[in-house]
Amino acid sequence: MSTSTVDLHDDPHGDDSVVDDAHHHHQHHFTTMEQQFDTSKIGMWLFLVTEVLTFGGLFVGFGLMQNRYPQEFIEAHEHLQRLAGASNTGILLFSSYTMGMAVFAAKTNQGAKAARYLWVTVGCAAIFMCVKAYEYTHKFEEGLLPGYFYHHKGDLIVGSHGYSTFFSFYFMMTGLHGLHVVIGAILLGWLAIRAKRGEFSHEYYTPVDLIGLFWHLVDLVWIYLFPLYYLIK
Amino acid sequence: MSTHHAHVTDEKAEARSYLLTLLALLFLTVITVGASYIDFGQGNVVIALAIATMKATLVALFFMHLAHDKPVNGLIAVAGFIFLGLFLMFDLLDITTRRDAIPQNLHAPVVQTATPAGAPAVPTAAPAAAPPAGTAPAPGAKKE
């Protein structure tokens, strides 16, 4: 068994980074760039699992409430605009594609191209939020609001709490999802600026890859959210 | 030279795989929206979730690279979904098998006979609510 050749006291940049053979910097407690990248990826997947369980908890709550108020949920979901939802689905799927292409570009030393793909992804996020805002406005006008703010007229089962519960979950889930879209968009914009500056290459494109994974998760949540809320009878 | 060529071909293949995945996803979206206009009864939920899961799998395998990554990442991802599924399954097990109104505990409405100060007799409209499921009801037990 051989010992590592890394001298533990070497810290030429004084920032706890260590220069390896190819002159790239990895943090001092790692021995190679590859080890650092693999570790970062595991860390991001673990974080994504926590997101799955957080959103999942809301999905479970929604599912159980749907079990409790089947009629009201079917009636309530008719108020959702299917076309808007489907468009948003398409937009997010396309943004996942541009995100994947951005990672690919960063990995193949095409920083400027990566930056362009990232900005397109941000643009998709912006369009998504605009469609969302349009949908929300419609809900506010109709009085289809969460909890005790609900004041829609004309429901079939008078006095039932199922309608307001549906919209409570609708706003909570799309709201939490929308928050993730906004956070993701901000991170992507930051990445685009860094990509344009040439900070990413075949040897180091970890942030693009990891935030890409986050963005795909945002897409994944919507992939389930859309049919459950907008489509299921 | 040949490795460079192979390298470029690999890159083209990777870029193409993203495009193909996107097209498959858009296609499935069209299917799921179309299916929502047809009433399959109980099957509605199953079909919608099945298609959603297919889309999710495509995103995970190709956009998120799980197909080509080290297996530990896929294991972590799958574990998350499995445990979420357990949460849902056990909750449904409880919620769908509750017997909120146990027949032995229902009895006829109480009718007020003597009314003080001229107030009209008001029989209770609904049957008495049962105690929560989980406690054994004694036969013929009165509601407290």
Add this chain to the structure above:
Amino acid sequence: MEHTLTHGTATGEHPKPEKNYLNETTGIWSWMTTVDHKRIGIMYLVAVSVAFALGGTFALLVRLALLNPQHTLFGKHWVDAEMYNRFFTMHGVVMVFLFIIPSIPGSLANFVLPLMLGAKDVAFPRLNLMSFYLWVLGAVLGITGIIGGGVDTGWTFYTPYSTTTSTGVTIMLMAAFVLGFSSIFTGLNFIATVHKLRAPGMGWFDMPLFIWGIYATAIIQILATPVLAITLVLLMIERNFQIGIFDSRIGGDPVLFQHFFWFYSHPAVYIMILPGMAIMSEIVPTFCRKTIFGYRAIAYSSISLALLSFLVWGHHMFVAGESDLANVVFSGLTFLVALPSGVKVFNWLSTMYKGNISFETPMLYALSFLVLFSIGGLTGIFFATLATDIHLTDTYWVVAHFHYTMMGGTAIAFFGGLHYWWPKMTGKMYNEFWGRLAAILVFIGFNVTFISQFVMGGRGMPRRYFNYLDQFAPMHMYSTIGSWILAVAFVTMALNLLGSLKFGPKAPANPWGGTTLEWETDSPPITHNFHDQPVLLHEPYDYRHREVTHV
């Protein structure tokens, strides 16, 4: 395999270091911005110790309020039911969220895990620091809530009371939410570290069992805590916006809250006990000078405990309104989850059999753990069977059961581990006489406090009740006296440990003759942990050829 550990130095001898992780950089800013896992571990240690003292103070108040049926002290009324409700709630919230869950992972594991792996730090050092600051933020929110009068719902925040009570529930929920993320990030860090930062030559089954225990804990932290996060958010929203998910008056289901809450909180108790068991697997072989019995069994039982813990949460809700079918299913699964714990207890006992046992302070705590955790675990079985659960649930039997497991188990293991690794962390030896005395006092005080609670619970005394029948008065009094013995014991322990910092002799690198990698480096270690990258060349707990002497 060779049986000596080589440091593989290419340059020959290295000079005796005077600088270590404690004094290499000085000043409070260097501590507040540190990314050194050892310093973060020390900060966590101070933090959770303060939390323990705070939670313990509430416990003393709870017991004091119940000293006699008239609730008087020297003839004076000093507490009413309202205040009492807040005392036991704050005791629970502080102990669960600020002490027990973060204690071993944040302090001891943070310090020792990278050393045991032969690594220079955890996978994400800056995330480690952020975990600590999230703890601090959660503590600030919690203390603010306490100063604002606290909460009276019980630490379990059951609806509908928690959605309607006028006490400051929301800020407590925010505190728990933030603390949850502290826990998640710690778990995330440890999983990545164990996967990727092991020393060359250290496969999964060459790792010390402490690592297996912490790894299993981390799995639960990742999978369960997010559900707590969303539960607390839903409760906050329900409380402030009446969305109607948990409140039956507006169409909700209170039992749904309990499902959401216990999906996290049952696995959470395994977040609490697994690190304690992990420490046991270190202390027992060292003080018996014997290879641990059943390494793989203990490793697999740790993982299976982590996974099975997710399948049993309904046993907290047998009388809450769960369906009969769900009750039966959860009951059966709860029996199953008892098995891996039993496996471990038998393995530790088998390790001790024909071992060269000595009774230093860490070993006294380990022996206490064996007795107390076994009692705690066995008394839990009474809750797995539906028939007995109906009588014992929400009585003092529950209170005694979980104190035997959480305090007799985790807290005692924590103190054992603290004494075990104290020389490594501080470079000082504490006084062995006072250490043993404190350990014995803890054991005595603990049993006096809680055996009486088993008796009361079996006779029907409900938990969280301020008023009680005269027939329970003697038992309540014994329990309160026990709490005073415990207080004396903990003060003795604290003074001994803190006194060692000033008066204790310098500790050698390996005072106990341990075989794991942390004992191969200095006490206290240098900032980079090892002078040269260690390479593992022998099995863990290999005592066959080592010369070991007593301290």
